[in-house]
Amino acid sequence: MKQITSGLVFGSLFLALAANAQQAAWGQCGGQGWTGATTCVSGYTCTYSSNWYSQCLPGTAAPTSSSSIPSGPTNTTSAPTTTPTSGGTELPAGTLVTGCTVPGTVAITFDDGPYQWTSALIDSLNAAGVKATFFMCGKLYGCIYDYASVVQKAYNSGHQVAAHTWSHPDLTTLSAADVTTQLTRLETAFKKILGVKPKWMRPPYGATNAATLSTLKGLGYKAVTWNLDSGDWNGNSLAQSQALFNKLGSDPKIIPLEHDALQGTAQQLGPWLITWAKSKNLKMVTLSECLGEPIPSAQYTVTGGAGTKDSTWVC
Numbered sequence: 001m002k003q004i005t006s007g008l009v010f011g012s013l014f015l016a017l018a019a020n021a022q023q024a025a026w027g028q029c030g031g032q033g034w035t036g037a038t039t040c041v042s043g044y045t046c047t048y049s050s051n052w053y054s055q056c057l058p059g060t061a062a063p064t065s066s067s068s069i070p071s072g073p074t075n076t077t078s079a080p081t082t083t084p085t086s087g088g089t090e091l092p093a094g095t096l097v098t099g100c101t102v103p104g105t106v107a108i109t110f111d112d113g114p115y116q117w118t119s120a121l122i123d124s125l126n127a128a129g130v131k132a133t134f135f136m137c138g139k140l141y142g143c144i145y146d147y148a149s150v151v152q153k154a155y156n157s158g159h160q161v162a163a164h165t166w167s168h169p170d171l172t173t174l175s176a177a178d179v180t181t182q183l184t185r186l187e188t189a190f191k192k193i194l195g196v197k198p199k200w201m202r203p204p205y206g207a208t209n210a211a212t213l214s215t216l217k218g219l220g221y222k223a224v225t226w227n228l229d230s231g232d233w234n235g236n237s238l239a240q241s242q243a244l245f246n247k248l249g250s251d252p253k254i255i256p257l258e259h260d261a262l263q264g265t266a267q268q269l270g271p272w273l274i275t276w277a278k279s280k281n282l283k284m285v286t287l288s289e290c291l292g293e294p295i296p297s298a299q300y301t302v303t304g305g306a307g308t309k310d311s312t313w314v315c
Ligand SMILES: [Zn+2]
Pocket: 111, 112, 164, 168, 204, 205
């Protein structure tokens, strides 16, 4: 990967703000099939995420130290604050969903975290009294155990926590055994951190086939992709993403794709979506609520209380 590593700290901050106003400073800069620019603006570094995706991140290297991770609530076993609902029907394992069904709802989704921007995004959602769904990986931008307090904060705030595989591979390229490992390794982390196993998952790249869905069904998962791609992962500017939402009709029943692992999304697009939903009188809810499922029974299988961090909480 090519790297641009110039810029003083103040220069980087200024450039981050200036570049953000003009273009996608946090855009894609590499990955399989990528034909766009492979360098970043000054102050940003093209950082490998997976074989499919490299992203421009502020600074000279992706943060890896746990010392920069925001502190969250201490370990807790309290129940989600989402108001439980007993009505509705739980969708069966093996289901593949793309859009909401309950009129007047929108299920905003954020993928690829937890990462350093996730905690503040949750704060923004909580301050507005709205819910979202987070599709988390075990180890992609960060290690899920290093962000355990952020995972707990999302769950305890009533946001839906769901699976996005351990390391974000295209599941259609894997054997059933490897698909199983991708999900069960992440389940182990969720059980330790939250004391639940999520019932919903999103396949990386939205990629599924009959064999993948069969394996996921056997593992007890319901799968969801999206019916609106904000394009944040593909270098869309804030304005370009906003335009996609602004042209929608009055009740689009969307499950839009965003990425909390991207700074621009966590700090700008995500908070803007709260305003957008309110302006359209759409109720911003979890995935299960927008599908009319009972909450939280359709979201999670309870496996016990949250654990206490020990030497096994490592990626
Ligand atoms: Zn993803």
